[in-house]
Amino acid sequence: MHTVHTTIFRLKALTLTALLLMAGTSQAGITVYTSQAAYLAAVSATAVDTYDNLPLDALNTPLNRTVGAYSYTATTNGTPVQLFGAGDGGDHWLSTNAATDNILFSNFSSTVRGVGGFFFGSDLFGDYTAGSSSTLTASNILGEVLTYQLILPTQSSFVGFISSDAIATLRFKSNDADNSVWPTVNDLHLSAAAVIPAVPEPSSYALLLGGMGLLGWIARRRRQSRQH
Template identity: 45%
Template sequence: MKTKHHNYFTATALAALLSCSVSSAQAEITFYNSQAAYLAAISAPAVDRFDDLPFWAQGPGYLERTAGEHSYVAWSVAGPGEDSLLYSAGSAGDAWLSTDQASDYLTFGYFSKKVYGIGGFFFGTDEAGAYLPGQTIRLNVLAADGVEQLILVDNTTTGSFFGFVSTSRLDAFQVSAVQPNGGYSWVAANDLTLGSVAAVPEPASYALLMAGLGLVGAAARRRKA
């Protein structure tokens, strides 16, 4: 595993991804601000609670993580081409994943192939990693075919759940804090929830299905005759 990653959400990265896409179909991404609705939209949900993380003021550059049958990598991005360090916040009984610098982007990527949905609790913290009320969080998701969706959510709390489900496999997800006037806020993530979606039949499968329905109809006509 490489220890150097990149910021997915730059114009250069998006252009490169779009240029190499071989699919003409564009992903549809649905945003959820309800945990129940998000869970109803995915299959094989699995939660990474981060409670096994040790406490470090300045943590590693990246983490390789698993949640059920899904896997991913988490790291912090300071800017285009610049990685930084992670930070473990929360408490020993309920750890959160955060960034070392307030302006950094908490990034998730290198998902296993069945990840079509990502969600969790996202909110702001102070310098010590304690919950900071009333903060605005930026959520940015990118599908494997280059479709991107950016959402800003205000007044987040530790119970603020947000998620995205895509019709195309997910490539990356970033969360960051919008800095308040006259102060600083760090983003935190808790209970990251990954999931798949029900498989959509390929065109060839539709053709076989229609042919099968045609045979059933013909047999029904023969029986009626």
């Protein structure tokens, strides 16, 4: 009888281990999305900074922004250290004071797991211009980094990054050889992690089902022993 009890205890422990493995399965690192719909489907509680309240003028940095439940900072590496409000009409964008400058987003709220937006180029007058590639580099608090090259972006070119840990920075720069295209951002998306049940590995299923089946077999054997 002691052997049966010991076997049952071990099987229960294995079954519990399988359940924990099923609940804790996750993927580390950063993933890039080039579809706004796919990005939104993979995150939750997204808030969008439209930049429509920015003046079409030079902006001193750091530029501290709040959108929904999130906050972040935008700055640049230029001299003077200024960003610039671009766009026209009621649709304003965030750009730089010089074409060679880049935009650095940082100091995100700790709950931010996704950041994205529409990344393209503008000209000296702050109007949209085509014909230049750009580079986006995202990092998380673990120091993991992912770089994405955006080729010939348009105003509808969406890029989003989702991390398993909090987003630390996002850097955006133009690769225009003539320094005539300014890096420009519209509708910056900030998002929390999606609430998605972990998908168990096949081995976890096998371990769980095998343990439960063996427990059932032992229980039947015990009932038969008592009857005899």
